[in-house]
Amino acid sequence: MTNIITYKGYAARVEYDDEDGILFGQIAGIRDGVGFHAESVEELRTAFHEAVDDYLATCATIGKEPQKPYSGKMMFRVSPEIHRKAAIAAELAGKSLNQWAEEALSKAIHS
Structure with a gap:
């Protein structure tokens, strides 16, 4: 079983909050905080799609380039x-x- 959801090149990890009885997630790999939640898997999928679409629309409205999850460039240190x-x-x-x-x-x- 996977708890990753993807749409239009964006991905999010889905989690469950037992206290509130909801599924929730946040778009991964971008600095802008874009979250979503729902009570069922189908509603969660819809909420995620809406969150991504709203994020892209908001960026277009304010003239901001939407952040992409990753550029493909990595730099890290090893011994x-x-x-x-x-x-x-x-x-x-x-x-x-x-x-x-x-x-x-x-x-x-x-x-």
Whole structure:
């Protein structure tokens, strides 16, 4: 079972609040806080779609570029030893370090 919902390139993780008896979520990967909630799965799907559509419409109305979840650019630090091993593994695979790292991350995500 997955608790991720997607629409128009946006995604949100769905959670359940037992005290209030509702399902709720917030669009992931953007700084603007856009949330939604409902009492059933079908209502939640509709509420999520409406939240995304309202967000996009509001951005258009005020002349703001809507935030996209991610650009595809990542920067992070690893130890020099991991960097060295990854670079060697990429070279031996005949790939750039970026190509090799993308494949490694994709495998980790899907396993």
